[in-house]
Amino acid sequence: MSETSLHANGVTSVSMVTIKVNGQVLRAPEGANLLTVLRQAGFSVPSLCYLEGLPGIGACRLCLVEIAGVPKLQTACTTAVRDGMEIYTNSARVREARREVLQLLLGDHPNECLFCQRSGDCELQALAAEYGVRQKQYEEMLRHFEPDLSSPALAYDPEKCVLCQRCVRVCSEVQEVNAISLVRRGIKTKVSPPFEMPWAESGCTFCGQCTVVCPTGALTEHDDTARVWQALNDPDRYVVAQIAPAVRVTMGEAWADSRGVSRDEIPEDFSERIVAGLKALGFRAVFDTQFSADLTIMEETHEFVERFKRGERLPIFTSCCPAWVRFVELYFPEQVEHLSSCKSPQGMLGALLKTYYAQKIGVDPARITVVSIMPCTAKKFEASRPELGRDGRPDVDIVLTSRELERLMAQAGIDPGKLEPQPFDSPLGESTGAGAIFGASGGVAEAALRTAYYLVSGKDPAPLEFEAVRGWDNLRTATITIDGTAVRCAVVSGLAGARRLLESGEYKQYDFVEVMACPGGCVDGGGQLRPEVKAARGLHAQKRAAGLYAIDQKKEIRLSHRNPAIQKVYAEFLGEPGSSTAHHLLHTHYQPQDAYELVAATREKEG
């Protein structure tokens, strides 16, 4: 019953075979992962450990299915499709076995749904409801562990961990950072950095990709919503916000249903509704991180052109992704000198809000609280870095991820989808299309190329689009000729690709290297809303990126150096790109550290 397709060159490709699922005949590729095939055909099969694109490991036992002629139930995620298979995904036997697995998982799980950050968005809780588990069947055998709250970016509560290993696998197989693993044995098993060193001091880059895939409340972003409420309720505080590019094409997913908007459409720009929501919460002003993305382009491109002319410390590495910066600092300390000295857009805007803006409105910067709304957990870490501030004050006080923004609005009973849009505040709220595309992998390189073209040739590029740096491959390269000079660019998304580029020495072939730690860029950042089907990632991020490119297309001004608000801030305050004021406020120093030395130090401490 199987058929084999032959390519023109005679190489055998996929054989299609026939299987039967719950009595329905299906064609499927021979050897394909059964769980993926079942889900693609619309059969609902639960899972807590499977991750699309990686081999199944059979850790959670929830994807059990019945296969005719096979005595024991099988885990679909570790079963390959064979011709003639007859599968039952929802028989009484299967449902009973899954219920039993859930009971075992809940036997050592705390009854904390009332207080848990993931309540209402927890895969374990949802499965317990779906399988009618309404009380624990086994005597409770809780495992007692201390949570790890050491990191400003992440929080880990081992008691809520179901040991599915999604986090470990994303960290080792997708990001190839290998910062965490399962440690200890038996009921004491938990996820941890090596030698149970605190997360904050470990080799973790804080990219947060593990928090996106964790099915429970075990591994989450460090929750800073209470700090925002505290600031908003303090009459002495002047609380302002900034919103990152990727957030505006993501939050519509949270409030799509109330507006009757399909999640399948290219997302609209939700920024002005978020502004309205934040104003309703009590924020005094809301600014646009796209403005400071334009500012980053002015500073970074100026730095690049200067270094390029002098042939100095090439390639330049972009520095707007704090997880990538930490990755270089920890794992490739000898390459730190390649990083641009620019702060990220969030840091630049924070610095301007506490200087230029504070002077304009006549408010003591010590009274200003800057809250950033970011798609990223690493931005929380970045804001806490002592070098990103002045006079003992951070540039940015609190960072909320997209997920925390959703919770903040829910706590206040505000649905921004129903509010009248409100514009960003001036003068740090105007942005160009170049600033918008920062949120997609390749966007920083493209925005920089648009302005570099102008700086080198005195002309704006035509067309404005640099298609070669767009796309979804982990590594894209392009050589752009500006006035007869070739500029060799590489764009990397995901830390696995970054590691390969640095380890192989291939980075030396380029002049400009953009790296975003999260695969796909900030649109799929570690602080972003989790997709509907938790294990199937990628497509939603591509839609978000398409939303950013649509914003770019619609903008009247699409080049950072043409932004009148940017021109004004240089004229009134900063002087020229690269000036001493610009250096003092908008640039910093990144520090080589050695992840392996950190581990060795912990080992020594432990004797």
Ligand code: SF4
């Ligand atoms: S992780 Fe899920 S099941 Fe566990 S307490 Fe939190 S919401 Fe409840």
Ligand code: SF4
């Ligand atoms: S935040 Fe990133 S680097 Fe850190 S443990 Fe999670 S996946 Fe690994």
Ligand code: SF4
């Ligand atoms: S922390 Fe979350 S993702 Fe990691 S093993 Fe535990 S439950 Fe799974």
Ligand code: FES
């Ligand atoms: S065992 Fe198959 S999804 Fe967990």
